Amino acid sequence: MGDYKLIALDMDGTLLNKGAISEENVKCIQAVLEQGKNVILATGRPIRDVLPYTEKLNLELPLVINNGSEVWRTPKALHSRHLLTGEQVERICKYIFSLDQNIEYWAHTVRGTVDQSNFPDNCESVQWLQFAVKTEDEALRHRIREELAAWNTFEISNSSVNNIECNPIGVSKASGLTEICRMIGIEMSEVIAVGDSLNDISMICAAGLGVAMGNAQQAVKDAADHVAPTNRENGVAAVIKRFMVS
Known part of the structure; x- marks a missing residue:
């Protein structure tokens, strides 16, 4: 198990199964937080669609929103915004x-x-x-x-x-995650990034450990260091147990 300090989780197809977070995933995320490590949601969703999940997980940590077009310092405090014209x-x-x-x-x-x-x-x-x-x-x-x-x-x-x-241009989940690492004072080499779609490839390639879900698109699996079980099989929990918590 590496000394990873942050896990960045895509939502749809990764953390979520039919819009819900399994109790096993919740339990493992809480174990990460209890060890003083960071859990970041990195999603293509807008902030209003993410807040119910941050509340469920009791997350007051930064967020990568809209594929990196917004980075939030906390779920209620915007850090940066990058717009199309x-x-x-x-x-x-x-x-x-x-x-x-x-x-x-x-x-x-x-x-x-x-x-x-x-x-x-x-x-x-x-x-x-x-x-x-x-x-x-x-x-x-x-x-x-x-x-x-x-x-x-x-x-x-x-x-x-x-x-x-x-x-x-230049805005992705990787750019958002890089901003967050600077914000909290860790290196990208200390990050695990987990996802299933093409919008996750940038952070999977940039992180110290890039993980594709078992249900991921093939290009994502090809880019990853590790392939986890599917989102229907508590793949996020499996990654946390193997790489994040003792």
Whole structure:
């Protein structure tokens, strides 16, 4: 067992199973905290969707939110925020509209989530944290991803195989986790990062120990140092027992 001081946990597909945290995962997280070590949630979710889980786990530690577009010092205190521009969002919208295909899209903003039903008319008036596109059509999804990547404007990832998520260039779960390490005075080599989707690869590669869940996308497993059991099998608890608590 290494001398790891912090474990960073993705939420959906990692810590959560059907939106819930198992009692075994809760028990092991509390054991980490009792030993004076850190448990960080690193998620693509917005802060309002994360707070119920920090309360359940009694976490007053920093958070990586919206794939790193926000870093919170505590669940109630914002540390930093990195925004997409209205021009960038408008350009994505113009491109996906030009495809004339059945493409879902949504975005996380500082004020809340928007989608086709309530998308603002003026993109410049909104503080954009993250933009996402979803389609079941694999070829179309690949085409969109290739086009957006060619702009060299975004960090592009996903939180499920059918979506594409855009954050500001240089902003990722790894950048957010690096900010937190500086904040609390530890090295990335002392961190375990656990996840299941492409938005987790950056922190899995940057951490001292990168862990993919058993249910992770193959690219995540390929990038990881260790593959844990699935989120349905208390994979987070298994990682904690093996690498974090004595």
